[in-house]
Amino acid sequence: MKQQLEAIRASAVAAMENAADADALEALRVQYLGKKGELTAVLKQMGKLSAEERPVMGQLANEVRAKLEAAIEARAGELAGKAMAARLLAETVDVTIPGEAHALGKQHPMYQVLDEIKDIFIGMGFEVIEDREVELADYNFTKLNVEEGHPAREWSDTFYFTEDSSILLRTQTSPMQIHAMETRSLPIRMIAPGRVYRKDEVDATHSPMFHQIEGMAIDKGITMADLKGTLNEVVKSLYGEDTVTRFRPHHFPFTEPSCEMDIQCYKCHGAGCPTCKGEGWIELLGAGMIHPKVLEGCGIDSSVYSGWAFGFGLERLALGQYKISDLRLIFENDVRFLEQF
Ligand code: PHE
Numbered sequence: 001m002k003q004q005l006e007a008i009r010a011s012a013v014a015a016m017e018n019a020a021d022a023d024a025l026e027a028l029r030v031q032y033l034g035k036k037g038e039l040t041a042v043l044k045q046m047g048k049l050s051a052e053e054r055p056v057m058g059q060l061a062n063e064v065r066a067k068l069e070a071a072i073e074a075r076a077g078e079l080a081g082k083a084m085a086a087r088l089l090a091e092t093v094d095v096t097i098p099g100e101a102h103a104l105g106k107q108h109p110m111y112q113v114l115d116e117i118k119d120i121f122i123g124m125g126f127e128v129i130e131d132r133e134v135e136l137a138d139y140n141f142t143k144l145n146v147e148e149g150h151p152a153r154e155w156s157d158t159f160y161f162t163e164d165s166s167i168l169l170r171t172q173t174s175p176m177q178i179h180a181m182e183t184r185s186l187p188i189r190m191i192a193p194g195r196v197y198r199k200d201e202v203d204a205t206h207s208p209m210f211h212q213i214e215g216m217a218i219d220k221g222i223t224m225a226d227l228k229g230t231l232n233e234v235v236k237s238l239y240g241e242d243t244v245t246r247f248r249p250h251h252f253p254f255t256e257p258s259c260e261m262d263i264q265c266y267k268c269h270g271a272g273c274p275t276c277k278g279e280g281w282i283e284l285l286g287a288g289m290i291h292p293k294v295l296e297g298c299g300i301d302s303s304v305y306s307g308w309a310f311g312f313g314l315e316r317l318a319l320g321q322y323k324i325s326d327l328r329l330i331f332e333n334d335v336r337f338l339e340q341f
Contacts, residue, residue: 231310245263
C-alpha cells in the first residue's frame with residue numbers, strides 16, 4: 001500500500017504541475033481525489049490492514065492527500081495568473097493612438113436669435129405655431145385684404161405654381177394669421193415663424209428665401225396700447241431695458257391703423273453711425289390693428305373682438321444682433337463663419 005500511495009503521489013503531482021488549463025486540473029482532481037478516485041480507492045482498503053500498519057498508512061495517506069491538494073491549489077494559482085496575463089495582453093489599449101476627431105455642430109446663429117424670441121413670447125403666454133409654405137393666393141393675399149390686381153400679387157414678385165395664380169410660395173407669414181383665426185378658438189395669442197419666398201436677386205441684403213416671424217393677439221378689448229406695450233417689452237428683453245422705440249404710421253392692407261416700429265440705434269443711441277446708416281434709428285417691423293374686414297372674413301365678430309399683428313424679418317434681426325454685414329453669409333453655411341457664434 002505504501003508503494004501504491006507513493007506511486008499515486010508521484011504521478012499525480014507530476015500531472016498536476018503540467019495541467020494545461022483549469023479543466024484539465026479539475027479532471028485530475030476527480031481522477032485522484034474524487035469519490036471514485038485512485039487515492040480514495042486505496043483508502044478503502046485500509047480496513048484490511050493490521051492494527052499496527054493502519055495508523056502509519058493513515059498518516060501517509062493524509063500526507064499524500066494534502067500534497068495533492070496543495071499541488072492543485074498551486075497549479076490553479078499559476079493558471080489563473082497566466083489567464084490574467086493573456087487577457088491583459090489581449091485587451092491592451094494603446095492610449096497613445098490619436099483619437100478620431102468628431103466635429104460637433106452647433107445651432108445656427110439665426111436660430112439662436114429665433115429661440116431667444118420664442119422664449120420671450122412663450123414667457124408672455126404666446127403659443128408658437130407653424131404652417132405650410134405652399135399657400136393658396138386666397139390665404140396669402142385675398143383674405144388679408146390684398147385684392148386681385150394689387151401690385152403685391154405681381155408675377156414679377158411672387159413664385160406661382162399655376163397659370164391662374166391660385167397657388168404660390170407664401171410671400172409673408174401673414175397667411176398664418178388667417179389659418180390661426182380659422183382653426184383656433186378665441187382668444188388667440190400666437191407667434192408663427194417660417195420661411196417666405198419672393199422673386200429677389202441675391203445680394204448683401206436680399207434673398208429669394210428668408211424668414212419672418214408673425215405675431216398676433218386677438219381678444220375682447222385689445223388696443224394699439226397692447227401692441228405697443230408687448231413689442232416694447234420684447235425689444236427690451238432683446239436689446240436691454242434702456243432701448244428706445246418709436247412707432248411711425250404706415251400702410252398694410254390687412255391692418256388698420258398700421259405702423260412701423262423702429263428702435264433707436266443700439267450703437268450710436270440716435271446720433272447716426274454706419275450701423276443705422278446715419279439715421280439714428282433702425283427699422284424693425286411692420287404691425288397694426290387687424291383690419292375688421294380680415295376678422296369678419298374669418299368669422300370673427302369685429303364689434304366684440306379686436307386684435308393686433310406684427311411681422312418682421314428674422315435674418316435682418318440676426319444680422320443686426322451679431323453685426324453681420326452680408327445676408328449671404330447666413331445661408332452659405334460655411335462652418336468657418338458659423339463657428340464664430
Ligand atoms: N406681412 C408684412 C410684411 O411682410 C408685415 C406685417 C405683418 C405687417 C403683420 C403688419 C402686420 O411686410
